Amino acid sequence: MTFDPTGHLLLTPVDREAPLRVRRLRELGFGDRPDPAFDEFAHRLAEVTAAPYSMVNFIDENRQFFAGLHTPTGEYHGSDLTAVAAATGEVSRFMARDHGYCPHVVVRRKALVLEDVCDYPRFAGNPVVDEIGIRSYLGAPLIDRTGVALGTICVVDTEPRPWGRPGLETIKGLAAELMDQIHRREAGAM
Template sequence: MSDLTRTQRSLHAQTSHRLARLHQLGLADRPDEEFDRFAHVLARDSGVPGALAMVNAISDRQFFTGVHLPSADELGSVAEAEALAAAVGRVMPMEHGYCPETMDRTKPLTLPDVCMKPDFAGNEVVDLVGIRLYMGVRLVDKEQGLPLMTICIVGRERRPMEDGRRMLDYIKERGAQAQYLLDQRITALP
């Protein structure tokens, strides 16, 4: 485990607790209609052309409890939509994408152009999915003080750096809405 990044070590140390809580909430390993709808609205209202949006339960892997992928019409081809769906699916390894990094942050992560940071540009999703833009924020189980999930929007076109503030405001607002949905589930537990 010595070659793991600090973020991976931190997430790894909490995996069993996080996985148990996600299972208790019914969010660890099956799609959720409410979070699928949330991801759809998250993408639709983001202002990002052809956006992908996820509600991501993070344990020893990333599981997209809620996901929105752009349609063939948005992408311009059925083949491209099918290829994207096959590449993304509902499960990704921890080393793909930026949500594991977001889990370790108290503030949102916004990257108008992931290629501007060498450590982010080398992530496998840049080539696998063509990601150039990322914005995400973590969701926390406030009762246990444990980060459980993220919401994120990814795009395949970079944005000008001056869009960074708008991206930050948008993901913070939507993060508060997703946190409310998670809080409701936690409160409803027996």
């Protein structure tokens, strides 16, 4: 976390690992195109948590890319998630790095549970609250065998959700499961 010269809290944490992450994502061939296996995983994640939105998210220096995405309508449009129209539920696979909570999860390298983002001043001012209507978040980092945090898996809702410890354990277990799949995929490509 940093502050701007006017004394306002900047919501996006400093990410010193981003260049290493980008190199690793390129090695794996992730981060720039949708992947049906990741879409399937995001769909399963939504089913397990009963969340309307779920993502397999890879983060570079400037943006987030949802290589796996589940939405209530199954549609993805627009230039980024800020283009979401509440009435249509349209979602894109890209979002600015300063939107949402996944950049915090990647930098912290720990799961994050926000049952109601408005209860946390540090997170309540994030653009996804006003622009998209996000009220709850549950995410875990995807840390690969080299120790690089590649991105996250996460679920979000437009209503507060009592995720609690069961939600935390679920998201962490699913992140480990996806990393196993990624490692198997990498081993098969070698």
